Amino acid sequence: MEMYLPILFVVSLLFSYSHSSVLDFCVADLSMPDGPAGYSCKKPANVTVNDFVYSALAITGNTSNFIKAAVTPAFADQFPGVNGLGLSMARIDLAVDGVVPIHTHPGGSEILFVVEGTICAGFISSSANTVYFRTLYKGDVMVFPQGLLHFQFNSGNTSALAIVGFNSPSPGVQITDFALFGNNLPSALVEKVTFLDHAQVKKLKAVFGGTG
């Protein structure tokens, strides 16, 4: 019998050690820089329930803009409680004719739930450039694999609302039009790398705020 006692002691030591080392959460300390592993953690003593609750998604986004759409994120930057948990959300409001232009999230896959309205959504595969798109109705869910170009637009007669989830607290976003036409990449280079003509590039630079 005695020979088991040291083993039991070691086992209980392991349990107490692992118990004390478990990190229940890592609420983002937004005063410190973000990194590949996320934000560093706020001291547990400074964490409150407010770090785990976020109310901005209750508010209808302002769609008075040229895309007639609003994306309200609940990523780690806005919602520190999701830091380290591998998930986040956003709210998408689409006025009639509203569009989330073709874009990617380098850091995560997306799942979209249509709360109200009719949304045409799709993505394009990277290997074969195969297009997968559908008209989605209230209650439909569509998933967009990580890093792939995708879009959503209101294809109905009423405003639309969707809630999206991501398997990353900071999925990031790159909108292709802004990448091409919203910066100072010289027009001649944009024309060269896109095969678009000069007039079209100048027009799109004016729309997306680019120079050069």
Ligand SMILES: *[C@@H]1O[C@H](CO)[C@@H](O)[C@H](O)[C@H]1NC(C)=O
């Ligand atoms: C944590 O709380 C203490 C005491 O309220 C405060 O002095 C300190 O700045 C806080 N630290 C962070 C990282 O919020």
Ligand SMILES: *[C@@H]1O[C@H](CO)[C@@H](O)[C@H](O)[C@H]1NC(C)=O
């Ligand atoms: C919505 O945005 C537009 C353009 O920025 C602004 O003029 C308008 O006041 C905003 N509306 C609300 C309700 O905030």
Ligand SMILES: *[C@@H]1O[C@H](CO)[C@@H](O)[C@H](O)[C@H]1NC(C)=O
């Ligand atoms: C939009 O409204 C028109 C005219 O009322 C109707 O014929 C059409 O089916 C509607 N389309 C959708 C997608 O609801």
